[in-house]
Amino acid sequence: MSPRNAEGRASKGPRSLLRCVVETLVILAIVVGVDVLLVFALYPYGSTSEVVWSEYFSAADQNIDTVVVGSSTAQRAIDPNVLDNTLGTSSFTLATPAQPLEDSYLAVSEAISGHGVKRVILGLDYETMSLGSWDKANITYVQTKAAYESLPKAIGDYAGLLTSSGFFTGSKFLQVLFPWTIAHEKGGVQSVENNLRMRLGGTTPIEAAKVREPGWTYVGKGYGNYNYLLDTSNAKAAMSTTSHAITDFTDQNMATLQKIIDLCNENDVQLVVVVTPRPAFNVLCYGDEYSQQMARIRDLVESAGGVFLDANLLKDDYYAPTAENFADGEHLNATGAEGFSAVLAEYLERLDAGEDVSGMSYSYEGWSDYLASIDYISAVTLNGSVEDGTATLTATPYAGPNVQVEYQFCLCDVDGNVTGVLRDWSSDATVTCAVPADGSLSVRVNARQVESGADFERYCMWSLS
Template sequence: MDTDVVPGRRRTWARRALGTLVTLALLALANVLATLLLDPYGSLSSVRWSEYRSMAGQDIDTIVVGSSVSERSLDLQVLDGTLGASSFSLSSSAQSLEDSYIGIEQAIRDHHVKRAILGVDYASFSEGSYPNARMAYLLARCEGQPLGYRARALWGLMSSHEFAGTSQSLNFLFPWTFNRVGMGPRAVSQNLRQRLGGTTQLEAVKQRDPNWHYQGKGYGNYDFVIDYTNAKELLFSSQYGRKPFRDDTLDALRRICDLCRSNGVELTVVVAPCPTFNVLCYGDYYPQQMPRAQKVVTDAGFRFLDFNLARGSAYVADESDFLDGEHLNANGAARFTKAFGELLARVETGQDVTSDFYSYDGWDEYLGSIDRLSAVTLDEEPGDGVVRVTATPYAGLGRKVEYQYYVGERGSNDTALVRDWSEDPTFDLPVTGHGEKVVYVRARLVGSTAEFDRRSNILVTY
């Protein structure tokens, strides 16, 4: 046997091992640098979690969690004033129910909270988790925490049933691939200056989004008011489609109920109000699917309050309360929170509030109660020498709608009346050759004395 061969092999193996370790170290360093440069410094979630951690040892008896419908619907100053509570919101944009669970669990561990409020909407149960949102939430709650805490949190996400065994699982090792600033030198340098120059998380957010107003306790909002002319782009059915609820989201809701029950936490699941057109757009799916989530909650002994179905005795939304097709603005959130807090106070003293809501079983009664035109949208269909434009109204059951059509040129404010008020929702635009026109519709309930209730437009290209 040649005794010189074995040491040679050992040296070769050692060089390869060292080379591999050096390569891994360089990759890890590059990942850290990329994260420092590209991962946005200061997010809404990081502001919340930073303030939450600063309240260690202070009294928090109510935790609010959920997606952006919760984030922008509950004004915690108003809630605390109405309920006599001390609350905090760990809600976040596109928050999964798994992360809602984590938020409640953390608040139980840190503050022994006795009340949890979970804000949801239809999409909370029809959609799966969004990796970007889950990564942003993880980074925010792990910031400044020990390495072991961060490693456990990251492994929990990578090995979760949603991502285990997928390429997405490995991508979580590279946070900057999910959420990053612009790739231009200016954006990168500004991000680095904020991160290293003493800028607070809140200051960074305000620089990036000056229209967002933070009020503390995890709550911030905007003052914008919805433009109902853009309802078509805001329809949930366009963004998410009409889909039944996912079993895994209902399982996640069930785990939240189990967590609260086992820790003596009183859970309220609240469906925050949205513009009526975004209830109607789901058609029969809404009354068929929402009871599935309601049953999970009520079977666990907790309450499920859908404020889209609230009667006037409990809450009436004003048309200017909404920021867009999904969220309340700051004024709307204050109004809604007061109504919600007053009703929750009644519930917690043992009052039955069933009569304050329409039921899913009595869906036609709810539809018949809608006494205004929420929105009108337009669609086009090419024909022989014409383009047919059809208006779709979002109104209550049995409500008649009439329409008035105008046509104009793109980029011009000049329009010509082409059909006066009629209950026919269609208009045939005569066309020859190639070109484009803007078709406008005004709509109102028959019998309305208003000039119009809603309007919309569509660019027709032929």
């Protein structure tokens, strides 16, 4: 072999390696570029998370001493504007839909480091503690926050995602790299065009959110809400236990709550944990499990010096929400949030003044007293089965143990209009009837307290088609 050929072969290796490196970098650059373009085009602009973080970081030079965190139940229950009017504080809400406790911890950490807040209000409900983290909510929350903060903080937040449980074993890895796969426009080309038009046309996140959520109104300080009204006749669908099985609070959620407690204590921040209001039927549906599990949170919080308030156990003298205060089975509407926020502000004001506020609420140990305080019918549901051409229907009232209920069963047409009485008022919650030959049957049950004289207090429909 000639010296020239040997030299050529020797030099070919390094050049080939360099070429591979360059080609790989080019391919990666193309993939990243396409990913960025797809995120820009497909990732929905104007989510409530985006409103929260854009407003928060625009208030970087303003005083914020109180922050509200938690999922949508907190987001739509606590109006920081009402708190400030009473307490003279400067509050802001970083609560967002389906916010897992890991993201609540992230928000608390940001509020402490960025504004030195002195009070954290963590709003939660049963599902906050019993369900696992929803990857979509977790990823979109972190990515939206990262889009508005400094690069070092954004890197830190992404590092938190990279080290989160199950990151490399599931689809979360790809969802972080390609966020448009879990959150994207679903209305076709027209939706993508509208999304781009808002991004490029100077539309603010608040304006974009109002387009996406026509019933939503932004009030300020991160808070917005809806004016929807709860339909108690559809209580079964509105119950959290219809969508989620009744389970114990997870060890992971209890551990994350402990992290939030520790973070607040380490920074001399008062932690106020608030179980947000819901209609009585959506508490009663858990049975005794509700008090047993919630007591675990209370004990954890109070043993560390924090404040715990279950809004559902507040006595009627202080807080007695009606169905009209709720948007659905889990959320307050704008009117309901204004009323509850005023009650919460009074509670905190008394607490700040050194008053004993324990008398404002029932206790989990006195669960029977709470149940007895429900002296009305919160809702009634109607379940049915068919066997051998006969339908058997049973009504279930959601009321306190001392409430005597009677029922009237009526036949209805396809539009829900009453066509006849199947059985008049009686304390018997079960009725049977023959299924018509065409297989369609629609029954309405009216419920009221015995001897109330009302036409009905609650009703529910059951249909077979």
